[in-house]
Amino acid sequence: MNVNNDETNENASQSRISGCGTRLALVLIVLYCFVTIYSTIFAIWSFFLGINAGFQGRDTLFCNRIELSKVDCKVVRNSFLREQNEIIQDVQKAEVRITKVRGQGKLKTYRYNYQIFLVTKSGLYTLFYPEDYFEPQNTAIFKSEVSYINNFINNPDENSIKIEEREYALSSIKRGIFLLFIGWLPWMIFFVYFYIVLITLKPTGRKS
Incomplete structure (x- = not known):
């Protein structure tokens, strides 16, 4: 049992x-x-x-002298699927704006936001999108690009320039x-x- x-x-x-x-x-x-x-x-x-x-953020600036005192520029924004062209007419000068932003959290770190503009007769045009860095030494890099554009605008002997930016590859x-x-x-x-x-x-x- x-x-x-x-x-x-x-x-x-x-x-x-x-x-x-x-x-x-x-x-x-x-x-x-x-x-x-x-x-x-x-x-x-x-x-x-x-x-x-590898493609996103590869923005390229082309500037051509139409007349002695007239400069037109074109920004080519490349992405994986398409290419976008933007025309900026009557460019007067280039400017860089630097903003010091305080970070969040306990570390209280600071970062510097850099943004390049083209000044036209109709207003400001954002040339390259904002880029954030934690080192203020990058100021010289952005100012040199602005100086390069302004020197071209003020020099009637130059006919064209080309500047290529790769802003978003690392972030992507x-x-x-x-x-x-x-x-x-x-x-x-x-x-x-x-x-x-x-x-x-x-x-x-x-x-x-």
Whole structure:
């Protein structure tokens, strides 16, 4: 009688384990599908963002002297999918604006926002988008570009100039790495969880 009871209890225990294993397998399958879709989307997004990093922000300025006292410029903004041309007429001079911005948090660090403008008869035109740096030494770099443009405008012997900026390549690469990490994070969580489940369900052997 005791033998039959032991066999019955063992069969019931095995049935419960089998049922738990089936439910766990379904949960893992659903989780696997979710993680696969989620990670694939972010991996593709990160891939194209990384490619775009080589193109985005490669803004090029072309200035041509139409007359002795008239200069027209063109800004070519390149991205991965398209190229945008913007014409700026009657350029009078170039200016750089530097803004000291106090950072947030306990460190209270400062950064310097640099922005180059072209002054025209109709107003200001943003030549290159703002760029943030933490070192004030970059002031000389931006001022030299402004001086280069102004020297061309004031020198009637020069016919054209070209300036190329690569502002956003580094920031796009950083965003791509971050998105790639976010995309692979569910995979890492899934495999850690799966490993823990395997360790938990690992049979320890039955004592005789």
